[in-house]
Amino acid sequence: MHIKELEFEKPIIELEKRIQELKSSSSDEGFDLSKEIKDLEEKVNDKKMEIFRNITAWQRTQIARHPKRPYTLDYIGLIMEDFIELHGDRTFYDDLAIVGGIASLDERTVVVIGHQKGRDTKENLKRNFGMANPEGYRKALRLMKFAEKFSFPVITFIDTPGAYPGIGAEERGQACAIATNLKEMASLTVPIVTVVIGEGGSGGALGISIGNYIYMLEYSVYYVCSPEACSSILWRDVSKATIAAELQGITGKDLLKFGVIDGIIPETLGGSHKNPEETAKNIKTTLKKAFEELCSMPTEKLISQRYEKYRKIGEYSTI
């Protein structure tokens, strides 16, 4: 896949290029350009602040879908130890758009499940661009039931454009598979913590994201329908996606306001792909804190806490 810089990042990249040039000419030709370099570096930082502190919902969507952005398996590698991947739904096949397994999070065995996108075309074909078929959701549920049996808490990472809209997916009950997960996750007897790490694409995201706590990474997005789809439905024109993104309220801040999520996990300025370790560390801190609280909660309370969280969501008037 050809990796392009994002349009709105261009001023930063240009300045960074200048710094590189100055640095190489100062070392090659022996000029002392340290002052100029320092000035430019300050300018870059200011520019970064200016751009990333005020990015639009659409720009955030672009970062959330950035081809260099860390995916579920990257975070598992950075956050956990001794990961053993478990495969298959025991009914039909192994859907690689959702991965899962057991791992250790600071000495605590957890079941971790997440959507997995591919890094290149070949891998994306294998991963179906992170769009799961019913078997992905069924595999996830199998692993959650497994977690329940052994009292392992569950972590889910969300990063999908949506559930796969295919012929086979319909034949094998996409709607039913997602619905079943929503119902079963609501009364799972172990803690579930969800982190939206990239794209939270509609029902396909929701299908593994019912949790006691839901967090979103700073530049991630979560929506009922993608900005492009929303734009093409409303205006019969995909090019209005920028407006649709803004209208729908898809950022962490919006979701926090509506009580849908419980917190926003900070990323490196400009996106976690600029420093995956730093973001991973922030995720780990959040997860550890959440499990410290949830793992000592009695089962009944754990389930009612989760239910009440969802029961409250919605805005209406009673006349």
Next chain:
Amino acid sequence: MAWKRSVEYILKPKKRKGIPEGLWSKCLACSRILYTEQLIKNFKVCPKCGYHFRLSAKERLSQLLEDDTFEEMDANLESVDPLKFEDSKKYPQRIKEAQEKTGLKEAVITGEGVIGTYKVAVGFFDFPFLGGSMASVVGEKICRLIEAAGEKKLPLVIVSASGGARMQEGILSLMQMAKTSAALSFYSKKALPYISVLTDPTTGGVSASFAFLADIIIAEQGALIGFAGPRVIEQTVKQKLPDKFQKAEFLLEHGMVDMVVHRKNLKQVLLKIFKLFYIKSVSSIRQDPVVGVERKNSNTNKG
């Protein structure tokens, strides 16, 4: 010139897939001209080809429930505009227009009513109301219905007709899927039957939540049922969709629903189910001769 007038009747109602008005109606499948009164008597099913016209929530209610037994719940819930959503129209304007068009406040009516001799908690979706879409109010009403059914130990029947989650309330609409499914996970522990009736069309966020979580799933003949819409799938897979794809009969073949039922038999099927689940009969209700359930049997049930 009686023929001239009848042609006018035929030509006047232009609403596609809407409720046929006037003396004559045209079947949307076989194009035959039908006498409207006969069509209504036939449960709005074309007597020639069996095409099931879409029903509004009110029509469905009157086909299934005994007269004057419906007690509506939560009729006072109304949508607000949490996102200040505006495309070519403002969201409150769309709601207002839908309310005027349908005479309903929202896309679902919920309450308690009597089917034959059985008291049930029921929900009826109204497709003409913004495509029967689910947002905060619909989710809340469904949740309260499920909770009420659980508290009063009533069987639950939801008749769906919905395009899915409503875009204009964004993520709040999506979360109604989680909310309603969670409510069902508690209801299902009470061992009361939940029967979901999927009608034309049931897709998206409604099919991927409560509609597919029932103990018994009934699909109405010919109904379009699925997760993604057929157009989206066709664009994605870039191939022709199989014959009868996402139709009720297709779902039955693939093991996704328990049965496909002709509309005229729906009530009888529901009554049979209630009887087998030992649901208590409401003795004060007069026996409906059409229904064909012997009261003696239902009165001696063990429920």
